[in-house]
Amino acid sequence: MQLHxxxxxxxxxxxxxxFEIRRKLDNGNLxxxxxxxxxxxxxxxxxxxALSTDxxxxxxxxxxxxxxxEQHGKPIGRVWHSKLGSTTKIRKAQLQASLNERGLxxxxxxxxxxxxxxxxxxxxxxxxxxxxxxxLDDKITKIENxxxxxxxxxxxxxxxxxxxxxxxxxxxxxLFFETLSQVLPKESQFKGRSNRPAKDPFxxxxxxxxxxxxxxxxxxxxxxxxxxFVGFMHRDDYNQLSMVYDFIEPYRICADEVVFRxxxxxxxxxxxxTEITGGSSLNTEGKALLVNAFNKFMDDNAVRYxxxxxxxxxxxxxxxxxxxxxxxEKEQDANLDFI
Amino acid sequence: xxxxxxxxxxxxRQRTRVAKMCKQAGLYRVQFSCFLGTLNKNELDTLNLQIxxxxxxxxxxxxxxxxxxxxxxxxxxxxxxxxxxLVTDEIRAFFL
Numbered sequence: 001m002q003l004h005x006x007x008x009x010x011x012x013x014x015x016x017x018x019f020e021i022r023r024k025l026d027n028g029n030l031x032x033x034x035x036x037x038x039x040x041x042x043x044x045x046x047x048x049x050a051l052s053t054d055x056x057x058x059x060x061x062x063x064x065x066x067x068x069x070e071q072h073g074k075p076i077g078r079v080w081h082s083k084l085g086s087t088t089k090i091r092k093a094q095l096q097a098s099l100n101e102r103g104l105x106x107x108x109x110x111x112x113x114x115x116x117x118x119x120x121x122x123x124x125x126x127x128x129x130x131x132x133x134x135x136l137d138d139k140i141t142k143i144e145n146x147x148x149x150x151x152x153x154x155x156x157x158x159x160x161x162x163x164x165x166x167x168x169x170x171x172x173x174x175l176f177f178e179t180l181s182q183v184l185p186k187e188s189q190f191k192g193r194s195n196r197p198a199k200d201p202f203x204x205x206x207x208x209x210x211x212x213x214x215x216x217x218x219x220x221x222x223x224x225x226x227x228x229f230v231g232f233m234h235r236d237d238y239n240q241l242s243m244v245y246d247f248i249e250p251y252r253i254c255a256d257e258v259v260f261r262x263x264x265x266x267x268x269x270x271x272x273x274t275e276i277t278g279g280s281s282l283n284t285e286g287k288a289l290l291v292n293a294f295n296k297f298m299d300d301n302a303v304r305y306x307x308x309x310x311x312x313x314x315x316x317x318x319x320x321x322x323x324x325x326x327x328x329e330k331e332q333d334a335n336l337d338f339i
Numbered sequence: 340x341x342x343x344x345x346x347x348x349x350x351x352r353q354r355t356r357v358a359k360m361c362k363q364a365g366l367y368r369v370q371f372s373c374f375l376g377t378l379n380k381n382e383l384d385t386l387n388l389q390i391x392x393x394x395x396x397x398x399x400x401x402x403x404x405x406x407x408x409x410x411x412x413x414x415x416x417x418x419x420x421x422x423x424x425l426v427t428d429e430i431r432a433f434f435l
Contacts, residue, residue, distance in 0.1 A: 002432045010435060017363050021435050033435065036365035038382065039428070288434050295431045 002042045003035065004291060005049055006284055012043065013052035019043070037062040044215075046071055065219060072196075072204070072281060073211025080222060090225040093327035094243075103232035104158045106323070108150055110249045111169055115147045117253035118176040121260075125183055132183065139179045146172045158232045165233060169249075180260055188263045197279030202263055204273055204280045205290055209255035210248075212294055216316065217248045224320035247323070251316055258297045262289065341411055341427065342366065342383060343404040344374040344390075353393050357401070360389050369421040377428045 003021070005012065010023040019035045037058050042065040045051065051066075056079055059066050066079035097103040119140055126136045146168050153161045174192065181189045181202070190200040198204035221228045221243055231242020262268050272286030282290065302309040310318070344361055348354040354372075362368065364386045366376035378386070383403075390401055411423060424430050 001428070001430060004432055004434045006434060016359055023435060034362060035433075036363055039365040284434070291432050291434075299431060 001035075001039055002044060002291075002295070003040060004287070005043065005045045006287065008048040009050075011050045011052075012045070012055050014054040014058050017058065019055060019058065037064065040064050042067060044069060067215050069211060069215070072198070073208035073287075075211060075215045075218070078215070078218070080219075087225060087328075089328050090324045091227050091230070093329075094226055094230050094324075097327055098230055098232050099157055101156055102327075104153075104155055104161070107158050107162075107165065107233045107246060108153065110246060111150050111165060112147055113250040114169070114252060115143055115150065115172045117250060118172060118256075119143045119147070121253060121257065122176070122179055125179070129183065135182065136179065139175055142175055143172050146175075162233050176256075180256070184260075184263055185266065188268070194279065197276055197281060199279045201268060201273040201280050201286075202259065204282050205259045205262065205268065205286070206255065208282050208287065208290055209259050209294055210252065212291070213248060213251060213255050214244055216298075216313065217251065218244050220317045220320040221247060223317065224324040226320065226324050247320070250319075251312075254297060254312060255294070258294050259290070262293055267293075340378065340380075340383070341406040341408065342374075342376060342378050343406060344386075344401065345404075346372050346394075346399065346401040348372075348394060348399045348401070350395070353395070353399070356393055357390055360386060360393075367421060367426055369426075375421060375426045377426065 003019070005021065007023050010021060012019060012021055014020065015034065018037060019040060021033050021035070023031055025031050040059075040062070043059065044067045046069055056066065058064070059079065060081050063081075068076045068078065070076055097106070122136050122140055122143070126133055129136065150165060150168050153164060155161045158165075177190075177193055181191070184190075184202070188202055190202040193206070194200070194203045195207055198207050218228050226243060228244045229242060231244075231246045233242075233246050267289065268286070272283065272289055273280045274283045275281075298313045299311050302311050303315070305315045305318075344366065346354070346357060348357060358368070358372075358374075361374040364376075364378060364382055366374035366378070369375045387403060390403075394401060408427060411427065414423075416423070422430075
């Protein structure tokens with residue numbers, strides 16, 4: 001299970017080889033809850049908490065992922081044992097691929113998959129919205145054209161065409177979110193993506209959902225033995241999780257879909273967000289709603305993948321392993337098929 | 340698999356230790372001397388050995404029962420009973 005610790009002043013430490021979580025309740029009483037280390041998979045903590053080093057040790061012993069996030073969901077860092085997930089050979093191959101045309105093949109694959117996911121999602125929306133068919137068809141064609149342009153990009157390395165790719169990707173994204181907003185009920189519509197702060201509840205939910213996804217992707221990369229900081233397309237800035245931003249693209253649709261369904265199903269209301277200067281932010285209730293919906297989507301509903309029924313979290317991990325294996329040529333650069 | 344552990348143990352010290360072992364293994368306390376939760380085969384073996392070493396075989400009684408998920412769904416629970424989703428590990432996230 002995941003433990004999401006949000007209450008200010010909560011203390012996480014160890015008692016009898018179990019995690020003890022101590023917090024003050026509103027009525028002033030002290031609440032203590034115990035969780036067996038073998039049952040906990042991840043502890044997610046926001047700021048304003050305390051954590052003991054013994055708790056960190058217990059977490060490392062049981063492969064529990066300690067993730068620290070900001071209030072709006074962006075991961076700040078994590079505690080994970082410092083071993084590589086796999087062989088160093090993978091990291092060397094990853095560095096090489098980042099400089100040659102193999103990296104570009106992968107980047108194009110990820111972007112095309114992302115845009116195809118967006119296209120398919122709009123196609124799905126058409127099923128129950130006959131009156132908007134023309135509008136949606138128009139968007140589908142535009143995104144398909146962009147996908148073809150990505151396909152046509154050639155170069156000796158990703159750097160040569162990365163600006164063009166970023167442009168095409170950005171345009172597809174704008175079209176996609178424009179469509180989502182158009183389809184939503186009037187009161188949930190929004191004007192494009194916004195970050196820090198999110199200008200509307202939809203963006204607040206989406207930012208938090210992407211935040212959770214970033215955390216997940218970083219973990220699958222580490223587990224597969226890849227370096228989350230060596231990206232193919234995203235710039236190698238100081239402390240940029242470049243590979244995370246590259247690898248996340250095909251899976252962003254998971255976050256998009258969960259958030260969209262919450263809004264289109266009118267599950268979200270005023271009690272889930274708090275207004276802040278210049279925008280909106282998720283509160284505890286909103287986070288609980290989103291996290292539960294997201295976990296259910298990623299870990300409960302199995303989808304078909306290579307002839308097996310698997311949950312999405314597992315598929316992402318398998319894709320990461322497949323990517324790593326292809327880098328060290330255990331597997332050919334097989335045709336990429338994600339979710 | 341779902342595991343029930345019920346016991347009568349005479350000595351306070353041993354009884355407390357058994358309760359603690361059950362909790363550490365990830366079982367939930369459903370009554371004072373009764374635990375329930377999901378364990379895999381290895382975890383069950385470990386717990387079995389740990390408890391076996393601790394108790395007085397002449398006097399104490401410990402029952403370890405497996406139960407299938409289907410049977411749990413057929414259980415009738417009245418009053419302040421345990422949470423079926425909790426013991427089957429279907430609750431994926433806790434907010435604290």
